[in-house]
Amino acid sequence: MGPPEKGLSRSARKRRAILDAAEEVFLRGGYLGTNMDEIAALSEVSKQTVYKHFGSKEGLFVEIVTSMTSGAGDAVHGEAPEPDRPEDVAAYLRDYARRQLTVVLTPRLMRLRRMVIGEVARFPELARVLYECGPQRAIAALAESFSRLADRGLLSVEDPQRAASHFNWLVMSEPVNRVMLLGDEAIPGEAELRRHVDEGVRVFLAAYGAGR
Numbered sequence: 178m179g180p181p182e183k184g185l186s187r188s189a190r191k192r193r194a195i196l197d198a199a200e201e202v203f204l205r206g207g208y209l210g211t212n213m214d215e216i217a218a219l220s221e222v223s224k225q226t227v228y229k230h231f232g233s234k235e236g237l238f239v240e241i242v243t244s245m246t247s248g249a250g251d252a253v254h255g256e257a258p259e260p261d262r263p264e265d266v267a268a269y270l271r272d273y274a275r276r277q278l279t280v281v282l283t284p285r286l287m288r289l290r291r292m293v294i295g296e297v298a299r300f301p302e303l304a305r306v307l308y309e310c311g312p313q314r315a316i317a318a319l320a321e322s323f324s325r326l327a328d329r330g331l332l333s334v335e336d337p338q339r340a341a342s343h344f345n346w347l348v349m350s351e352p353v354n355r356v357m358l359l360g361d362e363a364i365p366g367e368a369e370l371r372r373h374v375d376e377g378v379r380v381f382l383a384a385y386g387a388g389r
Contacts (some may be wrong), residue, residue, distance in 0.1 A: 184273070185285045189370075191220070191222050191226060191230070192230050193216075194220040194221065194222065194245070195216065195220045195222060195226075195230055195237070196240065196241065196244060198216050198219035198220035199211075199216045199220075199237050199238075199240075199241055199287075200244075200245065201219065202216050202219065203238060203241055203285040203292070204285060204288050204289065204292070207292055208234075208238055208295075208296050208300075209282035209293070209327055209354060210291065211234070211238075213228075213234055213237075215307050220306055233240040234298060235302075236301065238300075239303060239306055241289075241308050242289065242293060242303055242304050242306045242310075243310055245285070245286065246286075246289070246290055246307055246310035247309045247310045247314075249280050249281065249311070250284075250310060250311065250314050250315065250318075251288055252280045253273070253276050253277045253280050253281075253315065254274075254314075254383075255313075256298075259322060259325060259326065259347070260326070260331060261329075262331075263331055263387050265331075266326065266331050266332065266382070266387070267378055267379075267382060268379065270344070270378045270382070271374050271375060271378050273319075274348040274377060274378060275370060275374050275380065277315065277348065277349070278348065278349065278352060278365075278368070278370055278373075278374065281353060281355055282352060282353065282364050282365075284361045284364075286315055287356055287361070289307075289321060290307065290357060291357065293307050294365065300372065312345070315345060316338065316341045316342055316345050317338075317341075319344060319345060320340070320341040321337070321338075321340045323340050323341055323344075323385075324337040330387055331387055332385050332386065332387060333385055333386060333387055333388060335352040336383055340385050343355070343381065343384070343385075344377075344381050344385075346378055347377040347381055348373075348374060348377045348378075350375060351373070352364075352365055352370070
């Protein structure tokens with residue numbers, strides 16, 4: 178999250194300050210290690226104000242999961258125009274995949290994912306929010322794009338949702354699983370990421386390229 182935006186109301190500025198502070202505290206200490214007094218002090222509001230805005234520690238945590246995951250999705254989707262020519266499809270897919278991996282593999286999002294997984298037994302709502310704002314949203318956006326590309330004859334896709342799932346996991350599964358388990362040092366460098374993306378797009382187009 179960035180600094181408070183100009184023009185926000187006093188209440189909105191307080192809410193933004195609370196979210197910024199809570200993100201830092203939750204990611205540093207985890208859910209159980211987070212103290213609402215610390216969030217209130219860091220955001221320079223009273224604890225009563227924190228509860229007024231978010232109701233509970235769990236409600237605040239759900240809001241953090243939602244805002245961080247949705248913000249990551251916003252950074253991935255809709256930046257590049259869809260191609261109009263068959264020869265531009267591979268470049269479009271490579272650009273999308275590199276952008277998605279670069280955003281998802283940031284240390285803060287990886288810490289958030291690990292923390293949510295650790296709390297699934299007690300707070301299944303957190304996992305639902307993370308899934309809906311993250312993987313499910315990404316696949317739905319891809320499916321819509323693939324449907325449009327298929328209508329223009331640029332992909333050969335009968336089931337856009339299935340094709341989107343195949344593309345998503347060709348690109349995401351190996352590096353995300355590796356970083357989730359091995360930590361930030363396993364984040365691929367630029368050259369490795371490009372090789373991985375190029376191979377994933379090649380395999381995807383072997384199955385779904387125009388004329389298949």
